[in-house]
Amino acid sequence: MSGTIHGVGLGPGAQDLMSVRADRLIREARHIAYFRKAGRPGHARRIVEGMLRADAVEYAMEYPVTTEIPFSDPRYNARLSPFYADCAAHLHGLAAQGEDVVVLCEGDPFFYGSFMHLHSRLAAHAPVRIVPGITGMSGAWTASGTPISWGDDVLTVLMATLPEDELARRIHDTNALVVMKIGRNLAKLRRAVEIAGKQDCAWLVEYATMADQRITPLADADAVTGYFSILLIHGQGRRP
Numbered sequence: 325m326s327g328t329i330h331g332v333g334l335g336p337g338a339q340d341l342m343s344v345r346a347d348r349l350i351r352e353a354r355h356i357a358y359f360r361k362a363g364r365p366g367h368a369r370r371i372v373e374g375m376l377r378a379d380a381v382e383y384a385m386e387y388p389v390t391t392e393i394p395f396s397d398p399r400y401n402a403r404l405s406p407f408y409a410d411c412a413a414h415l416h417g418l419a420a421q422g423e424d425v426v427v428l429c430e431g432d433p434f435f436y437g438s439f440m441h442l443h444s445r446l447a448a449h450a451p452v453r454i455v456p457g458i459t460g461m462s463g464a465w466t467a468s469g470t471p472i473s474w475g476d477d478v479l480t481v482l483m484a485t486l487p488e489d490e491l492a493r494r495i496h497d498t499n500a501l502v503v504m505k506i507g508r509n510l511a512k513l514r515r516a517v518e519i520a521g522k523q524d525c526a527w528l529v530e531y532a533t534m535a536d537q538r539i540t541p542l543a544d545a546d547a548v549t550g551y552f553s554i555l556l557i558h559g560q561g562r563r564p
Contacts, residue, residue: 327419329450330426331433331443333457334371337552338533341463346455350375353426355418357383357411359438361390367551368428383425385411395485404441412445419450432457436483436504461502463532464554468539473500475562484509484555491516500559501526506548513555517542527556 330349335341342350350356350372360366366384376382388407393400418425433439433454446452461481465472473479480498482491484506495501495516506513506528517526526542530553542555 325422326450327421327423327425329415329419329442329446329452330424330455331429331439331452332426332455333429333432334368335458336431336460336463336533337367337371337531338463339371339375341458341533343455343457346457347375349426349455350428351377353377353380353424355381355383355423355425356428357385357415357425358428359385359387362386362388368430371430372428383414408438408441409445412442415442416446416450429457431460435459460532460552461504461554464502464529465556465558467529467532467537468527468556468558470558472502472556473559473561477559477561479559484513488512488516488519492519495522495557496520498557499561501555501557503555506553506555507551510545510548514542514545517555517557522557525557527558529554529556 332346332349333343334346354377356376358366358368360369369384387404389400389403393403415425415427427439427442429437429439431437433443433456443452477499479500479502480494481502481504482494484491484503491513503513514523517523523543528540528542528545528548530538530540530548532552532554534552
């Protein structure tokens with residue numbers, strides 16, 4: 325019988341914000357897989373520290389490239405596509421031997437996560453189950469202490485990797501905003517927010533729900549963490 329590959333959402337970063345199902349699967353798993361940058365322990369692996377069984381077999385999937393090549397460069401996909409294919413083949417091989425595998429996914433597995441690239445390669449060949457998780461953006465607006473949207477507000481989620489003019493247009497046109505993948509794009513994002521005329525209501529949330537959580541007005545931010553940083557603009561829509 326084939327084993328099952330579980331894409332397990334870890335939530336925004338705090339262990340006690342995982343679902344009961346995620347906690348159970350992680351603690352029981354004999355095979356644990358997770359993505360990481362070469363030479364780093366990996367954010368997902370760090371979140372589950374102390375939760376794995378003593379005999380768990382870990383499979384670290386190390387990206388061949390992260391931010392070294394622009395997304396628009398053909399070499400980016402040319403490097404990542406065979407990497408995801410190799411990772412999927414390894415997991416499929418374990419499942420074919422009857423082994424269950426838990427793939428750790430920061431946030432939610434189906435929300436801008438690397439697991440989606442495995443799912444598209446595995447779903448037709450092995451049983452794949454998804455455990456949803458609280459998204460990082462949900463953790464960020466909860467940390468801000470202010471509702472992100474009201475009434476008929478339109479919420480837009482953007483990647484800071486978009487061109488500056490497109491960022492500015494979309495920021496101007498929406499009521500409530502979440503921007504992810506900031507990192508080296510902070511200066512461009514700041515200009516786009518200013519062009520949209522919303523610099524006075526933009527906030528940066530870093531490491532939401534984690535011990536080193538930080539919330540800063542965009543105007544006061546000099547730099548951000550490359551990964552765990554999200555920009556928020558709260559909606560001001562209809563309310564009683």
